[in-house]
Amino acid sequence: MRPHEILPNIKVELVTNGLRIACVGMLLASFAIPVGVAAEFESSPDLSATPRVDVDKPVELVPLSERDPRIHHLIPFQKLVDATPAGGTLKPKPGTYAGPVLVDKPIVIDGAGKVTIDGGDKGTVFVLKANSSTIRGLHLTGSGSHHDTDDACINVRGNNNYIESLVIDNCLFGIDLKQSSNNVIRNNQIRSKPLELGVRGDGIRLWYSMNNRIEGNRVVDSRDNVAWYSNGNVFYRNYGTRSRYSIHFMFANNNVVDSNNFYDNAVGVYLMYNENTVVRNNIFSHSNGATGMAIGFKEASAVQIENNEIIYCAIGIGSDLSPFQPGTTIQVKGNRFAYNGIAIAFNSDRDGHYFLKNIFEGNLTDVSVGGAGSAKRNVWRGNYWDDYQGFDRNNDGVGDTPYKLHAYADRIWMEVPHARFFKNAPLMEAIDFLERLAPFSDPELILHDDAPMFHLPRKARK
Structure with a gap:
């Protein structure tokens, strides 16, 4: 019996909702479900017909009367939803309507880019x-x-839905999926509230949500995009800027991150466990x-990093205790590392990485x-x-002698991270030059x- 078949029969009586979430999260993490993405791995189990386990905190829809007075005179959008039958299509008149809105039946809502729903800041x-x-x-x-209360612009608690062409702003969290699978989140523009970075909400958040396609979204000034306990998802052609984590994966396997553009974020993609x-x-x-850091690993295994442009970052790839599972590797192939502070940073001496046909220039x-x-x-080759x-000399495109990288004075700041501040100081440059000219001991x-x-x-030439 699989975990998603067992969980609906489990009841956990705890004092607070927070403890309930933590307990179930630990239970989910204890099951390693090998699921995948089409054309990459075996397909994930179809959870669309599986009963949902209500482990997330119930969303309390604050009544209109308790929301900001600016929306009290507006038509409640809920009235239009209630008047639309299951399977029907709602095309509201252009204008601004009052939230909150609860859709609990299969319908199509098309605002044609001319409909605003204001939640009244609550x-x-x-x-x-x-x-x-x-x-x-x-x-x-x-x-x-x-x-x-995870205040958001839209919570998704269902399967096989399309969320597309939305403009989301002045919301703490943008699009929040929990236990929601086989959805398409496409061509949305998302911006959090104008708060300090650490207290903003996430632009797109997936929690225990499988086989979703996140495509063509533009996420600006949010905190993170996250996928926790969420397998088999595809992130394709998204743009993210001025955030903390472009995408933060944790206990999330068999995902694909393809053809995205992440600019001016603290971290690009981070893979944990x-x-x-x-x-x-x-x-x-x-x-x-x-x-x-552009890409980071923390106890990650069986990862492929291919054909990425990694430029002007403090660290290109940071690897910490990875690969973690015995017998697995991390393949880094065909990437360009240019003008970074450190192209590849290992936290420790660890094998299992394959660096093939990458470009290292200007770092x-x-x-x-x-x-x-x-x-x-x-393994370093090509x-x-x-x-x-x-x-x-034989014009085969391969150097006649091997490339060897030694550590001279570099070893000082590698072993004492605080010394990195002085890395390009004249004294450090002089010490490094003397070490190379007449080393007192064999360099590492x-x-x-x-x-x-x-x-x-040719493709990398200016």
């Missing part, structure tokens, strides 16, 4: 608690500001600051390893290194590439 604006519905062309605004995820054809740029440091270790136990010193070999690419690939 509670959640719109709740979809149905399957096989379409919500399109609405402007949702004015949720509450409370994290304890994650397996079988593909990150390909994306652009990560300007992930700077003390924690700036202050190509590879760093913490804990007095090295990266030579990993990469382009802009500081390679060698020849290609960081990596060895037997077949370095000799010419910069």
Whole structure:
């Protein structure tokens, strides 16, 4: 019997809703469900007909009378929903309507980009608690500001729905999916409330939601986009900027991140306790600051990083205790690391990484390893290194001699992170030069590439 068949029969009597969520979350995490994405992995189980376990905090729709007076004179949108039969289509007249809204039957709502629903700055604006519905062309605004009630513009609690072409602003959370599978979230514009970064809500949040397609969305000035305990989802051609995490995966397996553009976020994609995820054809740029990182691994396994542009970031890829599962690897292939502070940063000496046919150009440091270790136990082959010193006498495009990266004075700041502040100081540069000119001891070999690419690939040339 699978976990999703067991859970509906379990009742957990706890004192608070918060404890209930934590308990069920731990239970879900204890089951490793190998699910996947079409054409990448085996398909995930179809949860669309599975009874929902009501583990999330119930959404209290604050009455119109208790919301901001600015919306009291507006027509309640709920009246239009109530008058629409199941399976029907609602095309409201252009204008502004009052929230809150609860849709608990399969219908189509099409605002054609001319309908606004204002929540009056309290509670959640719109709740979809149905399957096989379409919500399109609405402007949702004015949720509450409370994290304890997860105030959002739209909560999705159903399967096989389409949420598309919405404009979402002045809402704490944008689109919140819980136990909702096989939905399409497409072409939405999302912006959180104008708060400090850490207290904003998430733009798009998935919790125990499988096989959803998140496509063509524009998320600006939110906190994170997250996928927790959510398998088999596809994030395709989204744009995110001025947020903390572009996408934060945790206990979420078999997801695909493809052809997205993430600019000026603290972190691009972060994979925690994650397996079988593909990150390909994306652009990560300007992930700077003390924690700036384009792609990060924390105890992740069986990850593919392919054909990404990683430019102007503090750290390109950061790897911490990854790959975690025995016998798995992390494949980093065909990516371009350009003008980053550190292209690849290992927290410790760990094997299982394959770096193949990548481009390293203009980085202050190509590879760093913490804990007095090295990266030579990993596979490095066919990469382009802009500081390679060698020849290609037979014109086969491969350097005649291996590329070797040694640590000289670099070892100081690798072992003492606070010393990184002085990395490019004149004294450190002088020490590094003397170490290379007349080393007092053998330098540490960081990596060895037997077949370095000799010419910069044409697609990467300016």
